[in-house]
Amino acid sequence: MARATLTLTLLCGALAGPVLAQDVASDLPPLGTPDWLSDAITRPHANVATDASVPAITVLPLDAVQLDATGLLPASITGLPEGLWGASETAVLADLMRRQPAQGLPAMLGFTETLALAELDPPRDAPPESAALFLARLDMLLSRGALEPAQAMMERAGPTDPAVFRRWFDVSLLTGHSDRACAAMNANPDIAPTFPARIFCLARGGDWSAAALSLGTGEALGQITEEEGDLIARFLDPELFEGEPPLPPDSTLTPLEFKMRMAIAERPDMTGLPLAFVYADLSVLAGWRAQLDAAERLTRSGAIEPQQWLAIYTAQAPSASGAVWDRVAALQAFDAALLAGDPVEASRRLGPAWQAMQEAGLEVAFADIYAERLMRTPLVGEAGILARRVGLLSPIYEQVAQSAIAQSTEEAFAFAIARGLPPDAATFDHSTDQAIAAAFAAEPPVHRYASYLSEDRLGEALLRASIVLARGAGSADADDLTDALVLFRSVGLEDVARRAALQLHLLRG
Structure with a gap:
């Protein structure tokens, strides 16, 4: 009943307009790990071949960015040779990068983070347009909750590739930069948002009528599941659901869904969530106990500096005992x-x-x-x-x-x-x-x-x-x-x- 009331309430003031077209392309192909990424965009950004011939040479613009070569730490800082990857296969390196543990011996956590952030020549078998190793490096950082360096590396490269943008969008949500993420999505015509992402951004921009229209259209087209629809409806107008039981827990939560649950004061239990979600609890808005738990977990994974952990540990006087x-x-x-x-x-x-x-x-x-x-x-x-x-x-x-x-x-x-x-x-x-x-x-x-x-x-x-x-x-x-x-x-x-x-x-x- 509340769902129907929401749709009617927000659509009454909406101007008549064309119905949003159904997305033409299929969902993005699997991107490996992490498996919690939001389905924020609906189609890959790729050049479509007009024939099956193999080009003799590859030409890149002078200012083109080779993603696999992009990093934050130059060789003068890391001391690593620029040709470190050498003759290794890109796919093997990407797999090994993703297999690095999220927690373990601190010396190795620090070293592998340096590898992930280093400016190095791509493997010799990597084509100029390859992003496979770059994405694997990002995914290793995200698995540890190291959102800030991952975000900095994506922004250094420019999050125009949809696979990169998908990660950048989610990281922006988790680091409290939702408006910036939505502005970038709206400004990039090559990025086609899914209905949930589009609705979220419309609401963040204050266009509640268009958001409600998109919700109804997405459900009618089968692009929004019943569970997604229940969450989005509460996000658009939580007052209509006062007195109703909270949404059931979701073991496959995405950053987009996480952000909407936080907005309606239904904070998920962080215990089983990936470390990337825990990063949100570093904010003072989360409460000191949540900050302490987040700081401990992220320090163990090497995601934050010890001084940041110490600042949280010494921010207040403990008011209870135990643990x-x-x-x-x-x-x-x-x-x-x-x-x-x-x-x-x-x-x-x-x-x-x-x-x-x-x-x-x-x-x-x-x-x-x-x-x-x-x-x-x-x-x-x-x-x-x-x-x-x-x-x-x-x-x-x-x-x-x-x-x-x-x-x-x-x-x-x-x-x-x-x-x-x-x-x-x-x-x-x-x-x-x-x-x-x-x-x-x-x-x-x-x-x-x-x-x-x-x-x-x-x-x-x-x-x-x-x-x-x-x-x-x-x-x-x-x-x-x-x-x-x-x-x-x-x-x-x-x-x-x-x-x-x-x-x-x-x-x-």
Whole structure:
């Protein structure tokens, strides 16, 4: 009844006009992962061939953008060779990029994000118009909830390709730039929106009558499902549905549907949603508890910087106890002691704060923030040893190892790794430590990636090794760990190898 009332209410004031034409083309072809993208546009943007002949040469305008070569980080920053992808097949690289874990060893999360954002020459088999690797790089970032760098990379390329625009539109919705997304869609004649996207943008622009007309037309043409229609109707006029039960949960929510549910105050449960949706909870409008949960999850995936997580953690005083509140209280107490310059209190508070970080899987983020200040603070007792452990998980790991004398065999092992020296694994029977020791031996073994290097497939080898290391000590074979670490060391990525080895050693539980 409310649905019918909505249509009549909004259409009464609408001027008579032509009925919107049915979309001519079929839906977009599958785009791989992520599978939660909105069906925002209805047809691919592609040049239609007029014959089956193969052109002799390919000509591009001087200002044409090669998507597979587009990135944010030049070689001067990454230190990676521009021809990293070399002779690898584009399809293989795209698959490996999408297979990178969304969570795992922080050193590998950081390295693979650098790969995704790097300006590199396309693989040699990629045609100039190829976007396959570019899309895979975007999808890896989106799977981790790293929306800001993904959005920046799409805008650097220009989101004119529909497959790129589809992702850019969704990211814009999730980052709070809905009006901008709709303006870009309306201004681009090559982008044909689906009915739900068209209705959403009409409503955002204040044209409620046209939105209601599009809803009725879309349903009549079978372009809007019953579930979509119920949600859109509530979005257009939520007052008509006051007193009615909320919509049932949707396990296949898209960003467009997510945005409409948020607009009608039916916030979905974030527990099972992809990390890209969690990004919306970083806003102060979500409430502090939701912000805390989002900050923890996105920090673990490497999607946000540790300082952003810390800012949310220290924004207010916890008003309850248990779970995240206890972690916040422990961190804030330690932070206050360190800011006050009280080494005794900081020593007392460091242990509980570190335990809280271990519970949340945020040890490396904590180390990135506090390691340097801890090294300048004269801590007492066991806190001094713990501070060095924290320092070894931070970017100043080598400085920590060079400025202290090891107090245990475990610390001596870690110090050797931090210096890039062969560690003594004789007293360690854990397979991970044995694997690390083999990789840092004076004469490391020949690794299984040698053939990739000889065939000019360095980037492919690094992606394969990253998957092995990202899984961590509990999921990878010891020989696989050794080979992956040796690869990184052999091609000059020593810092990545050392940080990965230290994290494998110190974080395995």
